[in-house]
């Protein structure tokens with residue numbers, strides 16, 4: 001299963017997220033090509049390879065063209081570094097107050113005595129239309145819309161307005177659209193099956209935006225935590241915002257579990273997406289891209305371990321809608337998952353779902369169980385077990401290479417050709433599975 005792990009060492013914003021994915025190798029030109037399918041113009045993107053604390057990563061920025069914003073307004077050029085860089089007090093995001101009350105504090109406007117106008121503001125509903133009508137993939141549309149919805153719901157609640165009244169003013173609108181839609185495009189290109197995250201880190205204190213001083217976590221971020229158990233650790237030595245509303249919207253929508261880097265994840269790549277502000281330490285979102293090999297193909301060096309057994313009795317869900325949970329649990333790393341027919345209270349024929357998993361995956365498995373079944377609770381017990389050590393070798397036969405599993409316990413040894421390899425060869429060569437097995441054992445015997 002292809003996994004993206006967010007290591008939120010110093011917060012997360014929209015451009016840190018996209019920067020980190022670009023750092024993993026996503027092609028910026030390909031992202032630009034997809035973004036061009038949106039009816040948004042007047043911006044350019046840059047992704048610079050740069051260093052912080054001698055660590056190289058990617059600094060991704062959205063730059064609005066001078067006087068060519070898609071809004072038709074030609075007020076100012078704004079190189080928009082909203083993440084972690086609010087000294088200029090430019091509130092870039094969801095903006096909900098009456099436009100005429102909002103005085104833009106950007107220096108260009110101050111110099112020219114401009115009152116910021118919001119003729120270019122985009123309502124949440126317009127952004128939804130913009131995304132829905134674009135020729136983007138369903139994956140990108142669904143995920144981007146879900147992120148915008150999470151942010152707009154939080155903004156609506158914080159400012160006590162309806163969703164339809166939430167609007168993103170011109171700079172913030174382009175920036176958020178590019179960060180969010182671009183992030184989803186990048187994610188699709190990485191073919192990620194799941195996104196998991198470390199607990200989040202935010203700062204403390206207050207930041208100044210156009211509306212005044214906002215407590216950290218900023219209200220929209222705090223609101224998005226309502227009804228969730230998203231873990232956030234606040235650093236009392238960092239007095240600025242590290243998690244922006246866009247960053248939290250991305251996390252809330254995409255992340256399925258918050259946990260330490262899974263022990264069975266084979267990390268293929270590490271990427272860093274930089275924020276702009278100097279926070280006295282590396283200011284980056286670190287991401288790891290990796291895969292979890294099927295359990296039967298993992299090396300085991302021990303003869304004993306603990307296994308978590310989880311179960312739930314279910315009497316009110318159709319067999320049809322229950323069945324997919326097994327594949328989801330196994331894809332997320334469960335050793336096994338299965339149903340047993342049972343008889344429940346009120347004479348109801350029902351199913352008992354049992355999951356065997358690594359104890360470190362308890363949170364992830366629980367989340368999947370509660371999300372995809374009707375059960376209101378899950379039972380746990382930790383079991384001790386004896387297991388055979390497991391190693392692998394590759395045997396070359398006249399039909400092709402076959403992986404072989406070697407199991408050992410004290411004086412006991414077992415050897416088993418990998419079923420998937422034998423099955424593939426049997427199918428492509430038009431021979432029986434037995435013929436492939438025999439060819440493998442001939443090679444093993446001749447090596448003795």
Ligand SMILES: O=C([S-])c1cc(C(=O)S)c[n+]([C@@H]2O[C@H](COP(=O)(O)O)[C@@H](O)[C@H]2O)c1
Pocket residue numbers: 013014082083086090091092093094095096097155158172176207209214218219220221241244245246247
């Ligand atoms: O403009 C508004 S209404 C606004 C509200 C909030 C709330 O938390 S409510 C926060 N902000 C700040 O704007 C910038 C940009 O955020 P991005 O999500 O675009 O990265 C950030 O400092 C927010 O805290 C603005």
Ligand code: NI
Pocket residue numbers: 090091103104105116169210
């Ligand atoms: Ni403004």
